[in-house]
Amino acid sequence: MSVEVKNLFFKYSERSILEDISFKAEQGQITSLLGANGAGKSTLFKCILGLFKHYEGEIIIEDKKLKNLNQHDLSRMIAYVPQSSYPAFNYSVFEMVLMGTSSFSMAWENPGLAQKEAAEESLKDLGIYYLKDRDYQNLSGGERQLVLIARAIAQKTKVLILDEITANLDYGNQLEVLEKVKNLAIKGLTVILSTHNPEQAFMFSDRIVALQNKKVLANGNPKIIMDSALIKKMYKVDVEMVSLYKDKIRFMAPTFMIN
Amino acid sequence: MEKESKTTFSLIITFLVIVLLFTMIFSFGLGRYSISIGTIIKILFSKIFTIKQDWELEVELVLFGIRLPRILIAVLVGMGLSISGCVYQGVFQNPMASPNVLGTSSASAFGAVLGILMSLPENLVISSAFFFGLLSIFLVYLIGHKFGDKQILSIILAGIMISSIFSASTSLIKLIADPNDKLPEITYWLMGGLGGSSYENLLFILGPLLIGFIPLFIFRWRLNILTLSEDEARSIGVNTSRLRIMALFCATLITSSTVACCGVISWVGLVIPNLARKLVGNDYRKLFPISALMGGLFLLLVDDLARNLLVSEIPLGILTSFVGAPFFLYLMIRKGKRK
Numbered sequence: 001m002s003v004e005v006k007n008l009f010f011k012y013s014e015r016s017i018l019e020d021i022s023f024k025a026e027q028g029q030i031t032s033l034l035g036a037n038g039a040g041k042s043t044l045f046k047c048i049l050g051l052f053k054h055y056e057g058e059i060i061i062e063d064k065k066l067k068n069l070n071q072h073d074l075s076r077m078i079a080y081v082p083q084s085s086y087p088a089f090n091y092s093v094f095e096m097v098l099m100g101t102s103s104f105s106m107a108w109e110n111p112g113l114a115q116k117e118a119a120e121e122s123l124k125d126l127g128i129y130y131l132k133d134r135d136y137q138n139l140s141g142g143e144r145q146l147v148l149i150a151r152a153i154a155q156k157t158k159v160l161i162l163d164e165i166t167a168n169l170d171y172g173n174q175l176e177v178l179e180k181v182k183n184l185a186i187k188g189l190t191v192i193l194s195t196h197n198p199e200q201a202f203m204f205s206d207r208i209v210a211l212q213n214k215k216v217l218a219n220g221n222p223k224i225i226m227d228s229a230l231i232k233k234m235y236k237v238d239v240e241m242v243s244l245y246k247d248k249i250r251f252m253a254p255t256f257m258i259n
Numbered sequence: 260m261e262k263e264s265k266t267t268f269s270l271i272i273t274f275l276v277i278v279l280l281f282t283m284i285f286s287f288g289l290g291r292y293s294i295s296i297g298t299i300i301k302i303l304f305s306k307i308f309t310i311k312q313d314w315e316l317e318v319e320l321v322l323f324g325i326r327l328p329r330i331l332i333a334v335l336v337g338m339g340l341s342i343s344g345c346v347y348q349g350v351f352q353n354p355m356a357s358p359n360v361l362g363t364s365s366a367s368a369f370g371a372v373l374g375i376l377m378s379l380p381e382n383l384v385i386s387s388a389f390f391f392g393l394l395s396i397f398l399v400y401l402i403g404h405k406f407g408d409k410q411i412l413s414i415i416l417a418g419i420m421i422s423s424i425f426s427a428s429t430s431l432i433k434l435i436a437d438p439n440d441k442l443p444e445i446t447y448w449l450m451g452g453l454g455g456s457s458y459e460n461l462l463f464i465l466g467p468l469l470i471g472f473i474p475l476f477i478f479r480w481r482l483n484i485l486t487l488s489e490d491e492a493r494s495i496g497v498n499t500s501r502l503r504i505m506a507l508f509c510a511t512l513i514t515s516s517t518v519a520c521c522g523v524i525s526w527v528g529l530v531i532p533n534l535a536r537k538l539v540g541n542d543y544r545k546l547f548p549i550s551a552l553m554g555g556l557f558l559l560l561v562d563d564l565a566r567n568l569l570v571s572e573i574p575l576g577i578l579t580s581f582v583g584a585p586f587f588l589y590l591m592i593r594k595g596k597r598k
Contacts, residue, residue: 075496103496
């Protein structure tokens, strides 16, 4: 299931937030949004999630126009993982993941066997089945993020939207979570994520969409578009790009540190 | 583990049901006119089997005419206040929320006080309390809705504002009420109590309580989703605004019918849900039944105290505050220590 954004404009009470955004996220790939704070990444996600409806342009999921879908239909296609989630009340990991299956049943029904199995399966898929009976609030940041991803997997959608999911994690957990996300894409999910780490975006993405000043600055294969000029434009920092291990990794060195 | 927690849950439920039933039977005997447990059991069984009557008719009159409706109302009101507390806490994503947050209690109280001032018949007093309770939720929601994105915060602020307007109006009524006759009546009623309980009262609140209870119980699993952030809840596929309106309407209906029936009884809707959350967690599938049972049990016990502790009856609202507030403080301190 692909997600295509076509000439999208978005205004928030007369203030323009997004202008002429176009890109296509393909199935089985990770598409990463890069951009400075306030570049409009979260707004773009809210449009794709159907939470903001008053945009101009089109968002097309496979072959359906998003504007023609209701929230319930959409929840069968796209799942969302926030940067962090702190519910006011503590739930067990299983209860939390089970919530992802809400759209399987009618509103008045309690979760049935199929839903419980879906929740257990997604915990196993992410290798965190052992956390099942723990309290969500007592988990570490990395574990919590995996639980939220498991909840999104339990929703059984073809598209995943991940909004800066590694922002609050330590270095090791960032890589662990991203590696698991990569595996999900390899299994055939369409993943669109936003991140503040260009090096990780380079390592894990199939496509990078760089946003700057409300517009798409660059859009394409990371190996082609990721260079020091792009970083300079997005983040106003001079860097030297170092390629390592046959260009599997590109490392950035800020020039003010090395000169 | 899922199975294990299920068995603990059924154990807790069974235990609470048994304790509640025993407390109800025990409460029959308490009061100025004391009746022995043996007689109570005999009278109760005589309704099903034929037993030779060796008690005075007066005893049966006290039991069924006065104590039974009062006990039933105490249990129902306790259940209602706890359930609506659970709902408000979830909808406002705040464990400190309670039926008083929306201003429902003060609005209903104002309605009833207005009725008393105008010397309306009892039925109209109760209806007036209903009306203002529902008016307050309507106003709160209308104001809250204008703010769109920040709904949860604005609903709470709107509640505080409306609550203060209605308390001020109630004070105004007290100021102009006849100090010899109306003022004591209003003041006493505001303190909350089950003194005037009758089958008429019971029937009057039973309808609205059931109308509130049933949808909440049916949608109990979905209510969990309301405790997530708006973006998460909606992308999971839940129509949050519709569910929230339903939950608030039901909880308010329950609150205003309890206020109409026996005045403002504070703390129950705050303490009991929090205690139940500690016991079985926050999933509404478990939280609702446990809160309801504990709430019913708690208010019944407090009402037993209210009518037996001193020679004259103590208003229930005073006792629930004396018991509830320190208990809540204790819960908070313990929670703080553990962290």
